Amino acid sequence: MESIKCKNLSKTYHGGKKALKKITFSFKGNGIISIIGKNGAGKTTLIRILSTELMPTSGSAYINDIDIIKTPELIREKIAIVPQEARPIHWLSPKQNIISYLMYRGYGFFESMEKAKTALKKVSLNSNLNKINRVLSGGTKRKVLVATVLSSGAKIIFLDEPTTGLDPISRNELWDVLNKLKKDYLIILTTHYLEEAERLADKVGIIDNGKLLAFDSIDGLRKKIKYNYSLKVQGDFPKLKSYHGKVIKGIDNNYQILTNEEGSYILSKIFIKKGIRFSTNQISLEDIFYYMVKKPITEERVEEDEW
Ligand SMILES: Nc1ncnc2c1ncn2[C@@H]1O[C@H](COP(=O)(O)OP(=O)(O)O)[C@@H](O)[C@H]1O
Ligand SMILES: [Mg+2]
Incomplete structure (x- = not known):
């Protein structure tokens, strides 16, 4: 079963900015954890640490009981991330985008092609879409990115503001995709759209000024x-x-x-x-x-x- 746990995670950037202050939470199983907070609250810093891209200043973090601070190399195959403001490669088609990503992760061409088809179906995109990414709508581009990380076989997916800037219809479409995925994956998603967290999240983390003010289900939060x-x-x-x-x-x-x-x-x-x-x-x-x-x-x- 997938699990994520962190204790007293803190991050002070060079220059002294305290971006995270003793973040502690844990979650077991599949589902969606949504981290909500204003711009500058510390969401991306948290995602970057949990996806082993950035070292915390102090504290510990475990994914599937692996210490991801001490041995990040042991978890990297199991996780995948769509960073904030990521875009698919302009001049590739969605399928080519995924194939190139998978080959970069070490898969062979034919295996990558099969995986690309499956992943595109998971996000309800036609796997034979012959257009290049540049001409796709914003919502479709985000779906291509989600399909790309799904194709890796990782069961723990980080999505940093996947719907920011999308029109309401595209956002809804992506919510449908994520809702379908949550039974098979552990998704950690940041957003500043509260409706998004309300619609998708099994647990919500409210982060403000580097502090995790609460981590609970919406009903649990209401009771507090x-x-x-x-x-x-x-x-x-x-x-x-x-x-x-x-x-x-x-x-x-x-x-x-x-x-x-x-x-x-x-x-x-x-x-x-x-x-x-x-x-x-x-x-x-x-x-x-x-x-x-x-x-x-x-x-x-x-x-x-x-x-
Ligand atoms: N590389 C960095 N160096 C210094 N300060 C940073 C860096 N990245 C982010 N910050 C600062 O840390 C705080 C948290 O940023 P961030 O994690 O990006 O927040 P969010 O994703 O919630 O908007 C902000 O004040 C931001 O300016
Ligand atoms: Mg951010």
Whole structure:
């Protein structure tokens, strides 16, 4: 069974930037781990260390119980990575792209050709596509890259922001592909699209400023949050004396209140009475992310009687 484990992984770059601070998590089995965080949070640094491209400053990491810091050469056949902003080779066709990658990894031509066909099918691409990569759409190019790493036979796949910059339809297509793959692979995927993690991830790691703030399933994350209901209030925030929960100022002067089920009920009644437009839901991953990463503008608790 595939497994990944790291303990107190830290990375300080030359010049003193502390990109990772004591990252600790573990996961066993197939599925998708999604690492989410803002630009500069440390996602790529983490992926580069786990894929044995970069040495950490301190800490340990194991993949399938192999110490990948001390003996990276023992794991390299089992892992494959699509780096951030990778593109397939422009002047090759998708099949040629995969064949050249496999021959580079040491396979013979005919074996590579067979593997290329299988891999392209896995991402729902026609293995006889006669176009060169340069003329393919952004989404198809990413599929070619995913097919390329799958062809290697590696069971642990790192994808660093595979859908950044894609239009919503191409992104959805790639999500379908990844959803199908997750039963047979352990995929570690970074993204700053929270919807992507919500759709795909078995476990989500929230990373901010080099720290792993949480690592859990989405339901698990929800349970950790004291306030797991969200009310969105349109327009100016009503002048309430105090709020039952946390208030976050959104774009366009809209406000969001994170509260518990009871608070949601109480506030809903008040808003209806005052004629204030609002919507209420269980919190999404986006809410959880903002709750953990952004500072709320105020926090107060009041007893129900005060309403
Ligand atoms: N090679 C490097 N040398 C120095 N600083 C770096 C290097 N690579 C990344 N950083 C810095 O480390 C932090 C984390 O970067 P990165 O891991 O690329 O974040 P993310 O992938 O989440 O955007 C950022 O502040 C970035 O500027
Ligand atoms: Mg990055």
